[in-house]
Amino acid sequence: MLKPVSVKQQASHKLIERLLAEHDMAIRRFIRIKTGGNQDCDDVMQDLYVRLSQIDDLPARMADRLDTARSYLVQIANHLLIDRARREISRCRDLHSSIETIENEPASAIHEPERSLMNKRKLQLIDKALMRLKPEHRKAFLLHRVEGLSYRQISDQLAVSVSTIEKYISAALVAIRSELARSEMPQAGWKP
Known part of the structure; x- marks a missing residue:
């Protein structure tokens, strides 16, 4: 059964949607520059939304920081890209060792x-x-x-x-x- 959404959660989701809409182009440009393409933009933007929605009482935390919101969002996107790269490296290592198992x-x-x-x-x-x-x-x-x-x-x-x-x-x-x-x-x- 779904839990009812609290007023704080509604406010948080509205703030997230507003921030992402306002800074969408800048964040996507940053992601394209970091990844060298457009293939991961939508996934990273979705991960960014999820990450922001996991922050407790986001509106209160962002109240004094709205002038630095873009920097904050880009920093989170950068951390998400680093996490993705680490996961990919780990997957590649696993595959390398699997291929070596056959060869050896x-x-x-x-x-x-x-x-x-x-x-x-x-x-x-x-x-x-x-x-x-x-x-x-x-x-x-x-x-x-x-x-x-x-x-x-x-x-x-x-x-x-x-x-x-x-x-x-x-x-x-x-x-x-x-x-x-x-x-x-x-x-x-x-x-x-």
């Missing part, structure tokens, strides 16, 4: 027919995901994972920034994770 399995395990078939299927799915990637994403991923090049070496070779290489490899890892999850294969000991 002992020879005795590889000869088990079921496991061998399962690993072959996983590698086919990874290959399928890589073939769907943009060529530069695929090349960066393969240079790092197969050739063992560092991000710096890859950025020099592809003539882009290290940050761009991180994004390429992250996109490749996300695509692989999605392909493995989509396959709905038994996950015995495998974390996509």
Whole structure:
């Protein structure tokens, strides 16, 4: 059963809506600059709304700060972007270790027919995901994972920034994770 909304909560939600409407363009511009694109704007704006709605008695806290509201909202958006980046790095680390698990399995395990078939299927799915990637994403991923090049070496070779290489490899890892999850294969000991 839904709880009735209190007068304070109504006032808080009205203030949030007013602040976000007033500073929407500036916050979205900040997010686009920080992320290098428009893909995360709506999600971050929604997260910002949720974060603001979790602050107890927001109108009272903001009463003396309305002149600095934009700075406050941008600061919260920045923290949300940092949290998102940390989560993405964590996801990428998990996928890196999962791929290494397949690559480094002992020879005795590889000869088990079921496991061998399962690993072959996983590698086919990874290959399928890589073939769907943009060529530069695929090349960066393969240079790092197969050739063992560092991000710096890859950025020099592809003539882009290290940050761009991180994004390429992250996109490749996300695509692989999605392909493995989509396959709905038994996950015995495998974390996509």
